[in-house]
Amino acid sequence: MGLEFAFWIMAVVMVGAALAVLYLRNVFHAALALVLCFIAVAGIYVTLSADFLAAVQILVYVGAISVLIILGVMMTREVQKGNPVNKMRLPAAIVAVVLLGILVYVVTSTPWGISAQDPLTPTTMPLATKLFSENGFILPVEIGAVLLLAAILGAIVIIREKKK
């Protein structure tokens, strides 16, 4: 009962905040709505008993990515211009609604093989074993580190002022 309550609250907050990202006039307010949406997603992770990922969601998305986005909003000084739409509004709405319909139809009509077992909690230690063990995901973890390094270097190169 409590879980259902938490799910519906998080779902309503999440969808409302996502719509606010689209429809708020002020770009800075849209960034704040995005933060609210990330927090609601972390709540959804908690209801799915993914405790470690909920913490990572708060740390990475609410902590780091939202700060980057707010920095981008400040640096580009487009706050007062609002949140205009282009002329692809109707086709994009049709694409989004059709995709939503297809996804909902597929999800509701597929017989999922739901397991009877309870999910593993707490997840931190099993996740670490999975990520770092010999026959686990250690190679993707190292590739992820290289990818982050490349992204940092690429961002610095792109953003650097050209010396004249």
Place this chain on the structure above:
Amino acid sequence: MSIGLTHYLVLSAVLFCIGLYGALTRRNAVIILMCIELMLNAVNISLIAFSSYIVPQLLTGQVFAIFVMVVAAAEIAVGLAVVLAIFRHFSGIDTNDINLMKW
């Protein structure tokens, strides 16, 4: 009616489509980046829902969600760098003005 896998997947689909609509229609490049983050979050929700309903003891979906977060962090860093470079070049980030490569 208790909460099942379908609820989470439909929620994820709704969030993905909101993000898709925003990424296709907005003209502010920072808003487009925000909508891409929304779509990545939607995918993460569905991965974790699959993980905890289909293979509750294996956590494979959660591992995938961690890698999606790594790629999302890299994407937002490079994306914002590109947006700031565009802002410097065009003195604006309205995507209607960025038509150098338009045929």
